[in-house]
Amino acid sequence: MPRDVNARPYRSPKRAEQAAATRSAVLRSARDLFLSEGYAATTVGAVAARAQVAVDTVYATVGRKPELLREVVEASLSGTDHAVPAQQREYVRRVREAPTAREKVAIYAHAVAQIQDRLGPVYLALREAAVTDADCRALWQTISSRRAANMRDxxxxxxxxxxxxxxxxxxxxxxxxxxxxxxxxxxxxVHERGWSAERFGDRLADTWTRALLAGDPRDVTA
Incomplete structure (x- = not known):
């Protein structure tokens, strides 16, 4: 019987769900180990053991150790198990839709405060690893440059x-x-002075408003 070239390949929802759960477990395990043991001391085997999967599954699901760290950073930034381009993030849409500069600044500042709670520790681990590891240094530079471009936007x-x-x-x-x-x-x-995320977001918005907006800087409410 001839094969229908227009037929769509069958995709099992259950299989897709299992694959997503496996990826989530791998990224969660990698994050835990990168933060507790450091990038250099963490092995793909240790990530696999913690996630209770085979080493080959880690490679197939995410990739080598540099890809693991990249995906952990991206997941921490997006709050999901995959990278989300800046323009597709919910808080970026809210910033774009806000009618005034003050509202835009406040939305972004409080988004930063929430994001850093999950991203900050991973980002600092990446910065430390970048000192001695070329792959991590390249990733650090790429993300830093991307952040700078996003801030120009x-x-x-x-x-x-x-x-x-x-x-x-x-x-x-x-x-x-x-x-x-x-x-x-x-x-x-937040870590050294004990500020809450809410206080950090409030003060960040206030500082940016005073530094960037025209007008009397005293006419600002936090």
Whole structure:
């Protein structure tokens, strides 16, 4: 009997669910080990054992150790088990839809506060691994550059409201936001000074509002 070339391949919902559960277990195990043991000391075998799967399953599901770390970072950023482009993230859509620069800044600042709770520890582990591992260094540089580009887009969106200062270049404003939305700033205030995520988000929004928006800086409510 001739094969129907137009027929769609059969996809089992149960099999897809199992594959997603396996991937989630692998990423969760990799994250736990990267944070507790460090990148250098973590092996693919240890990740497999913790996830209760075969080593070949780790390779097939995610990849080698550098890919594991990349996917852990992306999952921590998106809050899912896969990378989500910036423009498709829910908080980015809310920022774009907000009518004023102050609202956009507040939405983004509080999103950063929530994201860093899951991303910050992983990002700092990546930075430490980047000192001695070339793959990690390349990943760190890639993500850092991507963050910088995203902040230029953020400032461009703010600029369209007509509410930004005119005495600072957009690139300088983007660099300012970039420097404060990273894990280092969050770790200093939340981990070392004991700030809550809510307080961190409030103060971040207040600082960016005062630094970026035109007008009397005293006329600001947190």
């Amino acid at each position: 953020f400032v461009a969106d703010l600029r369209e409201t007509g509410e930004l200062r005119t005495d600072l270049a957009d690139d300088e404003m983007a660099d300012l936001v970039w420097s404060m939305n990273g894990p280092e700033y969050w770790a200093l205030l």
